[in-house]
Amino acid sequence: MAEEIRAEMVANVWRVVASAGDTVSEGDTLVILESMKMEIPVVAESDGVVQQLAVNEGDVVQDGDLIAVIG
Numbered sequence: 001m002a003e004e005i006r007a008e009m010v011a012n013v014w015r016v017v018a019s020a021g022d023t024v025s026e027g028d029t030l031v032i033l034e035s036m037k038m039e040i041p042v043v044a045e046s047d048g049v050v051q052q053l054a055v056n057e058g059d060v061v062q063d064g065d066l067i068a069v070i071g
Helices: none
Strands: 003-007 011-016 029-035 038-043 050-052 066-070
Touching: 003 011, 029 050
Parallel strands: none
Antiparallel strands: 003 066, 011 029, 029 038, 050 066
């Protein structure tokens, strides 16, 4: 079952760390967001393979926007 990782706040996508097809473990950083001069890592919540990355560096995400899908 695929797990969707969603933004929890309005932020800029500062750095994309993972790529589609990467194998990740729970706690691995997928993307780093920037909001109000703070860096916020978005981490995998389970082990799996990144099936989709829905953001690119420089994008602005809103609360609830899809960031990645891990399957």
